[in-house]
Amino acid sequence: MDTGPKIAQVAALVGDPGRANMLSALMDGRTLTATELAYLSGVAPQTASGHLAKLSDAGLLAVERRGRRRYFRLASPLVARMLEGLMVVAQEGPARQRNLWRGGETLRHARTCYDHMAGRIAVAIADRLVQQSFILLDEDGGQLTDAGRSFFDALGVDLCLASKRRVFCRPCLDWSERRPHLAGAVGAAILRHALEHDWVEHIRDSRALLVTPVGVRELAATFGIEGALPTDACKGPVASLSRGRAAVIPV
Amino acid sequence: MDTGPKIAQVAALVGDPGRANMLSALMDGRTLTATELAYLSGVAPQTASGHLAKLSDAGLLAVERRGRRRYFRLASPLVARMLEGLMVVAQEGPARQRNLWRGGETLRHARTCYDHMAGRIAVAIADRLVQQSFILLDEDGGQLTDAGRSFFDALGVDLCLASKRRVFCRPCLDWSERRPHLAGAVGAAILRHALEHDWVEHIRDSRALLVTPVGVRELAATFGIEGALPTDACKGPVASLSRGRAAVIPV
DNA sequence: CAAACACTTCGGCGAAGATCGTAGTGTTTC
DNA sequence: GAAACACTACGATCTTCGCCGAAGTGTTTG
Numbered sequence: 001m002d003t004g005p006k007i008a009q010v011a012a013l014v015g016d017p018g019r020a021n022m023l024s025a026l027m028d029g030r031t032l033t034a035t036e037l038a039y040l041s042g043v044a045p046q047t048a049s050g051h052l053a054k055l056s057d058a059g060l061l062a063v064e065r066r067g068r069r070r071y072f073r074l075a076s077p078l079v080a081r082m083l084e085g086l087m088v089v090a091q092e093g094p095a096r097q098r099n100l101w102r103g104g105e106t107l108r109h110a111r112t113c114y115d116h117m118a119g120r121i122a123v124a125i126a127d128r129l130v131q132q133s134f135i136l137l138d139e140d141g142g143q144l145t146d147a148g149r150s151f152f153d154a155l156g157v158d159l160c161l162a163s164k165r166r167v168f169c170r171p172c173l174d175w176s177e178r179r180p181h182l183a184g185a186v187g188a189a190i191l192r193h194a195l196e197h198d199w200v201e202h203i204r205d206s207r208a209l210l211v212t213p214v215g216v217r218e219l220a221a222t223f224g225i226e227g228a229l230p231t232d233a234c235k236g237p238v239a240s241l242s243r244g245r246a247a248v249i250p251v
Numbered sequence: 252m253d254t255g256p257k258i259a260q261v262a263a264l265v266g267d268p269g270r271a272n273m274l275s276a277l278m279d280g281r282t283l284t285a286t287e288l289a290y291l292s293g294v295a296p297q298t299a300s301g302h303l304a305k306l307s308d309a310g311l312l313a314v315e316r317r318g319r320r321r322y323f324r325l326a327s328p329l330v331a332r333m334l335e336g337l338m339v340v341a342q343e344g345p346a347r348q349r350n351l352w353r354g355g356e357t358l359r360h361a362r363t364c365y366d367h368m369a370g371r372i373a374v375a376i377a378d379r380l381v382q383q384s385f386i387l388l389d390e391d392g393g394q395l396t397d398a399g400r401s402f403f404d405a406l407g408v409d410l411c412l413a414s415k416r417r418v419f420c421r422p423c424l425d426w427s428e429r430r431p432h433l434a435g436a437v438g439a440a441i442l443r444h445a446l447e448h449d450w451v452e453h454i455r456d457s458r459a460l461l462v463t464p465v466g467v468r469e470l471a472a473t474f475g476i477e478g479a480l481p482t483d484a485c486k487g488p489v490a491s492l493s494r495g496r497a498a499v500i501p502v
Numbered sequence: 503c504a505a506a507c508a509c510t511t512c513g514g515c516g517a518a519g520a521t522c523g524t525a526g527t528g529t530t531t532c
Numbered sequence: 533g534a535a536a537c538a539c540t541a542c543g544a545t546c547t548t549c550g551c552c553g554a555a556g557t558g559t560t561t562g
Contacts (some may be wrong), residue, residue: 003275003341003342004272004292006342007265007274007337009341010270011263011264011271011337012267014266015259015264015265016520017255020259024254028460035537035539041255043520043522044522044523045540046521046522046524046540049541050520050521060340068528068529068530068537068538069347069537069538070538081336083258085333085334086261088333089261089310089311089329090257092329208277231407235332240483245544267549269551286507286508290520294550296508296509297511297551297553298551300509300510300551301510301511302550304510305507318508318560319507319508319558320559
């Protein structure tokens with residue numbers, strides 16, 4: 001099998017702390033400039049430039065020139081998927097090996113992406129809002145309809161907290177589902193609302209979100225996304241997690 | 252986020268060609284000795300010893316001493332999952348980025364694992380055989396019932412080809428499905444039978460298996476596993492693959 | 503008990519590559 | 533047009549780490 005050398009090449013790229021930091025920073029789908037990435041990874045701009053060139057050449061990053069700066073993002077959800085694989089293995093380490101894929105599964109189910117929700121649930125919510133014509137989405141933009149505004153008003157979601165300057169509503173490609181969820185002010189408002197009403201809560205030291213029993217009921221009632229929610233019929237950690245509030249598994 | 256350094260540590264381990272070769276060789280769930288791994292990765296035994304120690308310390312490999320030799324295998328399905336992530340990214344490289352997860356998807360659907368079948372289909376077959384009490388499975392062993400023997404006789408599967416010394420029937424954890432499929436002589440006989448009757452065929456340069464139209468029909472009729480098989484309703488590469496024999500996508 | 507075997511430890515060699523200072527190109531701002 | 537800015541290219545230094553020869557420990561075989 002000659003697959004060994006190939007994966008070594010990619011792994012070696014990720015194997016440098018500086019480059020790994022850059023990739024981690026881009027995990028949530030953001031696009032960042034070379035300078036920002038240099039700062040985040042803790043190396044000089046010259047060094048970062050070299051690293052970014054290598055990552056782009058290898059097809060791990062996609063670049064876009066705008067003006068005098070270059071914006072980098074992960075080249076595809078595949079790359080994010082690979083990084084998540086590494087994260088899961090890395091976080092467990094030598095200790096307690098058994099059943100630790102729970103972390104990964106929980107992440108895929110519901111997590112934060114910057115300031116909004118991602119994962120199966122977030123994609124289902126976006127689907128539902130589009131299906132009901134509350135939101136219009138295309139490749140790189142989104143728009144709230146009048147019906148959508150009424151819907152959120154009735155729900156008590158405050159869409160005005162966002163600063164004037166930020167994008168109001170946009171799609172954000174979900175790397176575990178390979179389909180878009182909602183970002184922008186609307187996405188942030190939904191997450192804020194869900195946290196305030198105890199539909200979900202943060203899991204310590206993780207981007208994963210725990211869906212509470214209240215959340216299961218309310219998300220189903222509000223968005224009609226039973227399919228994406230844990231149920232009694234759904235065996236496995238997600239279901240057992242959501243049955244009791246206290247059962248927080250370190251991820 | 253301090254996840255950067257952690258994933259770098261793991262990635263750096265995989266980033267060496269020698270170690271990557273070792274891990275690749277173990278991808279299908281086999282257990283190999285240190286000497287075998289040294290030969291397969293093309294380094295001297297001393298070097299291999301060091302590499303294996305590092306991989307074990309990091310929790311990527313599990314070791315078992317038996318007599319004067321040490322048997323290594325991947326520590327968990329998580330590791331295999333991570334390696335697959337790297338493989339998928341590595342095989343695509345800079346070129347044609349779009350829709351290349353087909354390879355991974357095909358692998359998850361049906362592939363060989365040593366000399367038997369793995370993937371969704373294999374897990375479904377194992378489920379069905381257990382459900383019908385043709386086979387009894389527990390953690391680390393399996394047993395063919397009398398009813399099971401009759402079933403395979405009627406089907407024309409020859410279970411006697413296996414050498415006397417090999418394990419007759421045992422479960423083998425499927426890393427893409429996280430549930431067991433059948434290994435041992437019975438597992439091998441099923442794959443042999445499927446290949447001889449053109450239910451599946453090897454895809455060139457890959458461990459992936461292509462389920463032929465005949466296979467779709469016969470596997471459904473024989474094992475009642477329609478759910479795991481590609482159908483017309485199932486969009487995506489697997490369905491398009493199975494519709495015509497000629498449509499072999501390089502993986 | 504000796505010999506063969508499987509594996510590990512030690513030590514020195516050598517190549518790969520990460521780092522940053524200096525200097526350069528292209529872009530924006532004033 | 534000059535200055536500030538974002539990024540890139542080159543080169544010297546230095547650390548890291550893979551590599552294998554030699555020697556050592558534990559196990560099996562005859």
